[in-house]
Structure formats: C-alpha cells, structure tokens
Amino acid sequence: MEVLALVYRNLRARPVRSLLTLLGIVVATASMVLFLSFGEGLRRALGAELSRVGPAILVVPEGAEAFSPGYPELRPETLEAIRRVAPSLGIVQVIPTAVFARGGFDPSSSFVFQGLPAGVTARDLYPNLRLAKGSMDPGDWGAVVGGGVARRNNLDLGKTLRLSPQVTLRVVGVLERSGGLADNFIYVPLPVIHALLNTGNYSSILVAIEPGRRAEEVARALEERVSGIDAQTTGDVMRFAERAVRISDLVRFGISLVALVVGGLLVANTVMMSVYERIREFGLMRALGAKRRFIFGLVLLEALVLGLAGGLLGLLLGQAASGLVNWFTLREVGLALSAVTLRLASFALLVAVVLGLAAGFLPARTASRIRVVEALGRV
Amino acid sequence: MLEAVGLCKRYYQGELDVVAVDHFTYAFPPGLTAIVGPSGSGKTTLLNLLAGFDVPTEGEVRLDGRVFSTLSEDERAEVRLRHMGFVFQQWNLIPTLTALENVAFPLMLAGHSLKERTERAQALLAAVGLERRAKHLPSRLSGGEQQRVAIARALALDPPVLFADEPTGNLDSASGARVVELLLAQAQAGRTVILVTHDLELSRKADRILHLRDGRLMRVETPSAGLTRAAQSL
Numbered sequence: 102m103e104v105l106a107l108v109y110r111n112l113r114a115r116p117v118r119s120l121l122t123l124l125g126i127v128v129a130t131a132s133m134v135l136f137l138s139f140g141e142g143l144r145r146a147l148g149a150e151l152s153r154v155g156p157a158i159l160v161v162p163e164g165a166e167a168f169s170p171g172y173p174e175l176r177p178e179t180l181e182a183i184r185r186v187a188p189s190l191g192i193v194q195v196i197p198t199a200v201f202a203r204g205g206f207d208p209s210s211s212f213v214f215q216g217l218p219a220g221v222t223a224r225d226l227y228p229n230l231r232l233a234k235g236s237m238d239p240g241d242w243g244a245v246v247g248g249g250v251a252r253r254n255n256l257d258l259g260k261t262l263r264l265s266p267q268v269t270l271r272v273v274g275v276l277e278r279s280g281g282l283a284d285n286f287i288y289v290p291l292p293v294i295h296a297l298l299n300t301g302n303y304s305s306i307l308v309a310i311e312p313g314r315r316a317e318e319v320a321r322a323l324e325e326r327v328s329g330i331d332a333q334t335t336g337d338v339m340r341f342a343e344r345a346v347r348i349s350d351l352v353r354f355g356i357s358l359v360a361l362v363v364g365g366l367l368v369a370n371t372v373m374m375s376v377y378e379r380i381r382e383f384g385l386m387r388a389l390g391a392k393r394r395f396i397f398g399l400v401l402l403e404a405l406v407l408g409l410a411g412g413l414l415g416l417l418l419g420q421a422a423s424g425l426v427n428w429f430t431l432r433e434v435g436l437a438l439s440a441v442t443l444r445l446a447s448f449a450l451l452v453a454v455v456l457g458l459a460a461g462f463l464p465a466r467t468a469s470r471i472r473v474v475e476a477l478g479r480v
Numbered sequence: 481m482l483e484a485v486g487l488c489k490r491y492y493q494g495e496l497d498v499v500a501v502d503h504f505t506y507a508f509p510p511g512l513t514a515i516v517g518p519s520g521s522g523k524t525t526l527l528n529l530l531a532g533f534d535v536p537t538e539g540e541v542r543l544d545g546r547v548f549s550t551l552s553e554d555e556r557a558e559v560r561l562r563h564m565g566f567v568f569q570q571w572n573l574i575p576t577l578t579a580l581e582n583v584a585f586p587l588m589l590a591g592h593s594l595k596e597r598t599e600r601a602q603a604l605l606a607a608v609g610l611e612r613r614a615k616h617l618p619s620r621l622s623g624g625e626q627q628r629v630a631i632a633r634a635l636a637l638d639p640p641v642l643f644a645d646e647p648t649g650n651l652d653s654a655s656g657a658r659v660v661e662l663l664l665a666q667a668q669a670g671r672t673v674i675l676v677t678h679d680l681e682l683s684r685k686a687d688r689i690l691h692l693r694d695g696r697l698m699r700v701e702t703p704s705a706g707l708t709r710a711a712q713s714l
C-alpha cells in the first residue's frame with residue numbers, strides 16, 4: 102500500500118511532466134493499434150467476403166494472384182476440360198466469368214463489371230444478395246447493379262451505362278446492399294465483356310461441388326487433371342492472404358516501432374529525472390533498511406504504471422480511431438477496413454508493459470545503486 | 481551491544497590523506513552516549529561506520545558479538561532494519577508519505593500486514609503526541625513534529641540501538657527539548673542511544689560523552705547530570 106502510494110503520489114507530484122509522458126505512450130500505442138488494426142480488419146473482411154461466395158472453388162490461370170481476377174486468360178478449351186471432368190469429381194455447376202474494370206483510384210468513379218453467362222445471376226455467385234428493384238437477370242443488353250455502386254453513383258432503373266463508345270447498357274435491376282465486396286460490382290452479360298475486350302477467354306471459373314465433397318480434394322484433383330489452372334478454395338485464399346497480411350503487419354509494426362521507441366525513451370527520461378530528484382529519498386530508504394531490490398522494484402513499478410496506463414488509454418484512442426476509419430470506409434467502399442480484435446488489444450497491452458519495463462530498467466538500476474553516505478550528504 | 485574495534489576511515493584526496501576516523505575503539509553500553517567534537521572531527525563519519533552506511537578502511541563494528549561491518553550492503557540494510565533506528569538532522573521523512581505511512585514504512589519493509597502496521601504506527605504516533613497528525617504529509621508538519629515522527633518511526637521495529645545525528649540542530653529550543661526528552665526516555669528504557677551533537681548543553685544530559693578530535697577518541701566523560709544514571713541510581 103505504501104509502495105503504490107509512493108508510485109502514485111510521486112507521479113502526481115509533477116502532474117504536467119507525468120501527463121506529457123503518458124501522452125507520449127498513449128499516442129505511440131494508439132498509432133500502433135490503428136496501424137495493426139488494418140491487418141486485422143483485412144483478415145476479418147476477407148473471411149466475411151469468402152463466406153459470402155457460393156461456389157466452393159475458384160479456378161484462375163496458373164500463377165495468377167489470389168483474389169485478383171485480372172485480364173481474361175482462361176481459354177474456352179480449359180472450360181471444356183473442366184466440364185468434361187466435372188461429373189467424376191462431383192462438380193454440379195461450372196460458371197465462367199470475365200471481369201472488366203474501368204476507372205481510377207477514386208472509388209466513386211471506378212466500376213467493376215462482372216460478366217455472367219446466360220441463365221446465371223449474381224445470386225449464383227453470392228447467395229446472400231437480394232434484389233431491391235427490377236430484375237435479377239440482365240438479359241442480353243442489361244445490367245444489374247450492386248447496392249453500393251448504385252447508391253454512390255445514383256444508378257437507378259432505366260439509366261444507361263456507357264462501357265465504351267460502342268457498348269451502352271441499360272440498368273434493369275438494382276440490388277440491396279449486403280455489406281460485402283459484391284455490392285460494388287455491376288453484373289452484365291458475359292458476351293458484352295467478350296465483345297468489349299475482343300476475346301473469348303475468361304477471368305475465372307467458379308466451380309460448385311455437391312454437398313459432402315471436400316473442396317480441397319476436388320481442387321487438387323482439378324489442378325491435376327486440367328493443365329494451366331490454379332484451383333483455389335476459400336482456405337487456399339485465406340492462407341495466401343494470411344501470408345501477405347502478415348508481411349504487411351510486420352511492416353506496419355516496424356513503422357509504429359519508431360513511435361514506441363520514442364514513447365519508451367520519454368518514460369525512461371521521466372523516470373530517470375525523478376530518480377535524480379529523489380536520490381536523498383532513496384538514500385533515506387536504504388538507511389532505514391530497504392534492500393536494493395526494493396528500490397529497484399519501486400522505480401520499475403513507476404515506469405510500469407506509466408507504460409500500462411499509457412497503453413490502456415492508447416488502446417482506447419486507437420479503438421476510437423479505428424472506429425472513425427471504419428465509419429469512413431464503410432461509407433465510401435462499404436467495407437470495414439480496420440478491426441481492433443481481442444488479440445490485437447492484448448498485444449498492444451503487452452507491448453506497453455514491455456515498454457514500461459524496458460524504460461524503467463536503467464533508472465531502476467541507477468536508483469538501487471545509490472549509496473547511503475552519498476545520498477544523505479555529509480552534514 | 482554495539483562495539484567498535486580499531487575503527488579507521490581514510491579518504492584519499494590526491495596527495496592528501498585524510499584520516500576521518502582514527503583507531504576508534506569503544507563498546508556502547510545501553511543508555512545515552514553523546515559524541516561531541518569540533519566540526520570536521522569525524523563525528524558523522526563515525527556514525528556512518530557504526531550504522532553500516534559506509535565500510536571502514538580498518539577495524540570492525542560488532543553487533544551483539546557478530547561482525548557487522550563486513551557484511552554485504554543488503555545484509556547491513558537488513559541488520560539496520562531489525563536492530564537500529566535513525567533520526568537525522570533533517571530530510572528525515574519520505575515527502576510523499578503521510579506521517580502514519582512514514583512510521584509504518586519500516587514495518588512494511590519487515591513484512592508486517594497492513595492492519596498490523598497501521599495499528600502499530602498509530603500507537604507510536606500517539607506516544608510522541610502526534611496522533612492527530614497521522615494523515616498529514618511531512619510538508620505540513622513543523623520541524624519539531626517531523627523529528628518526533630522520525631523518532632516514532634525509529635522505534636517501529638523496537639530496535640536496541642538508536643542513532644541521532646544532530647536531531648535538534650534545526651529546531652527552536654522548545655521543540656528541541658521535546659525531542660531530547662523522547663530520546664532520553666528511550667535511553668532510560670534500556671536502549672543504546674547514540675547522539676551526535678555539538679551542543680554541549682545537550683551533551684551534559686548524556687550518561688557518557690565521547691570527545692572526538694581529528695578522528696580520535698580523546699576522552700570519555702561521565703557528566704554528573706547523567707539523567708539515565710541518576711534515574712537508575714534512584
């Protein structure tokens with residue numbers, strides 16, 4: 102009790118200095134939490150996204166990056182090959198699609214068109230999509246618009262979309278917002294994309310399997326029997342993404358490390374100053390019979406309290422910042438980009454504690470080595 | 481019993497060799513022993529050696545027959561905690577702790593429970609007439625009150641030896657008298673009280689006066705007014 106009183110009152114004795122130090126750690130922790138929350142948000146969004154996709158397997162050209170259906174490269178022969186082996190692998194549906202993207206960095210002026218074969222609707226790809234108005238089927242020259250794009254660009258039934266000087270489509274259906282990436286797509290007939298890009302190839306082929314089949318096994322078998330493809334399951338995509346996210350986590354942690362080190366130095370400086378101011382006090386304690394360990398612990402505790410308090414407040418601030426980011430990105434692209442998960446929160450607190458201990462070590466050692474005679478002075 | 485045997489402390493200052501304490505030998509019996517001498521005669525250095533704040537260049541300090549001065553820093557701290565109490569001239573109290581917490585501090589170091597130390601500290605404060613100042617920080621106490629808190633703290637673990645280095649040096653005569661009274665009472669109760677002072681008036685109240693000069697024990701005087709002795713002979 103006297104020990105905690107000592108730590109607390111000593112920090113309170115110089116409130117401005119203590120607060121400034123605290124603020125340093127708060128900002129450092131908050132920035133770390135915010136930085137790392139993007140990785141966590143990405144994982145969470147990806148997991149949610151994949152759970153929305155109906156078909157279990159995504160076939161892309163061999164060597165293509167996961168989750169980025171680029172220029173159509175899968176040839177019609179490949180589609181035929183997949184169709185041929187389908188019955189023996191328990192494949193119940195094969196949906197070729199082609200993607201055409203137009204626009205720039207600003208999400209409100211960029212469009213992604215996904216071409217679907219006749220008879221296939223957006224709901225076959227993303228089962229939780231709901232129709233708001235019009236029709237689900239784009240027909241020959243129509244477009245079904247995702248809820249997100251529709252809202253951002255005021256697309257309503259009857260409006261026209263110019264994909265090129267030659268190709269103009271009329272909006273025949275508008276979807277409800279579902280909160281996923283699918284809200285940002287415009288679903289059009291596959292031949293339109295083929296005409297537009299002057300190709301007969303596909304960007305990706307979605308493969309649905311019969312219940313009871315294991316997606317991983319079917320995917321491996323497909324890759325074996327059809328050449329030039331990668332068959333990805335949700336698990337594959339998750340694992341691939343996890344690797345990428347982890348690397349970017351490291352980079353972002355590295356950046357926030359700068360702020361953390363500065364925060365740690367702040368604590369070290371504050372505690373060291375307070376040690377120098379209290380040499381007489383520590384000398385007195387030693388004279389009264391306190392062991393070195395006691396003084397060491399006392400000073401270390403002071404740094405630890407600063408670290409932990411700063412860490413907790415920083416976590417709250419980081420969470421608030423993450424909420425703000427999400428509010429913004431939800432409005433702009435319909436995705437929550439940032440997430441402060443339990444494990445991120447625990448990690449942040451752990452970092453704050455380690456920071457406090459590291460910052461307190463040197464001052465604590467200095468304080469514990471103060472000699473009674475020198476501290477009390479020769480009066 | 482506290483004993484010094486051939487105690488020497490030398491400081492090497494360049495060419496000059498200062499012998500602050502020079503072959504000091506004395507066994508301190510219970511009662512009040514005053515150490516007097518002019519400034520620079522080695523009083524503080526001697527006290528530092530006796531209390532184990534510093535180590536002697538030569539000779540040793542024994543406590544109850546066991547050599548104390550060659551123990552490690554932490555071992556000496558432990559001995560101080562259990563067997564010695566201290567009242568310094570100033571800066572006696574931990575500024576961020578209340579009077580009560582200051583008195584309870586050695587009890588905390590010794591591992592007593594919160595309840596125990598609060599009760600004991602309250603009783604000790606009452607014994608020095610400061611029960612109503614228990615919750616005050618040192619900065620709100622007068623110099624005399626601070627010294628009395630320090631005496632209460634020195635008694636916390638009931639040590640056989642008390643050291644007081646100029647305990648009245650910064651006090652007016654009335655508060656000084658109060659502090660001296662308390663120390664005398666402890667001497668009469670059978671503790672070994674070692675008082676460093678240059679106040680000759682004050683030293684007259686001791687059972688023995690050790691006269692120090694250039695670090696050497698010149699003379700041991702037994703003043704007629706030795707209060708403890710007077711009380712004991714009654």
Ligand SMILES: Nc1ncnc2c1ncn2[C@@H]1O[C@H](COP(=O)(O)OP(=O)(O)O)[C@@H](O)[C@H]1O
Pocket residue numbers: 479480491493498499500517518519520521522523524525526
């Ligand atoms: N740390 C030290 N370094 C060098 N000389 C010292 C030191 N401490 C004390 N002295 C010298 O030792 C002598 C005794 O000092 P001190 O014990 O403080 O005397 P007193 O307390 O009687 O005034 C003095 O000459 C002083 O200058």
Ligand SMILES: [Mg+2]
Pocket residue numbers: 479480523524525
């Ligand atoms: Mg002195």
